[in-house]
Amino acid sequence: MTAATDDVLLACDLAVRMTLEAAGRSIRNKRGRASRGAYRGVADSDLYLVLTPAPAAHEVDQFETSFSRWWGLPSVLDEAAIPHIQLIMRACHEYVRQLVLAQAPHDVAALRAYLDQVDAVAVG
Secondary structure (H helix, E strand, O other), rough: HHHHHHHHHHHHHHHHHHHHHHHHHHHHHOOHHHHHHOOOOOOOOHHHHHEEEEEEEHHHHHHHOOOHHHHHHHHHHHHOOOOOOOHHHHHHHHHHHHHHHOOOOOOOOOOOOHHHHHHHHHHH
């Protein structure tokens, strides 16, 4: 990756972390008081990892509005003259959605792979 794409990775990593935290708050609120008590002490950003039962696709769709933390990315990426902004935001969205559904921890290398796929699509 070039320095510019390293900047994209850094911005997207921050956006993903903020989104996971917002999704955790949303899950906590939507599942109700019993769920909040059962997961006391679990950070919002990690809540999706320990939920029983795991988040289902319909539940993810219900709190998908929380997955908006990367919509601030255009201003950051525009300033850096990064192309394919919409593809990058879509990759972030799909990456977070898959993490939550699979209850998989965030991994910067996996995020980089998602972003690399965007670059391949955009260039080809």
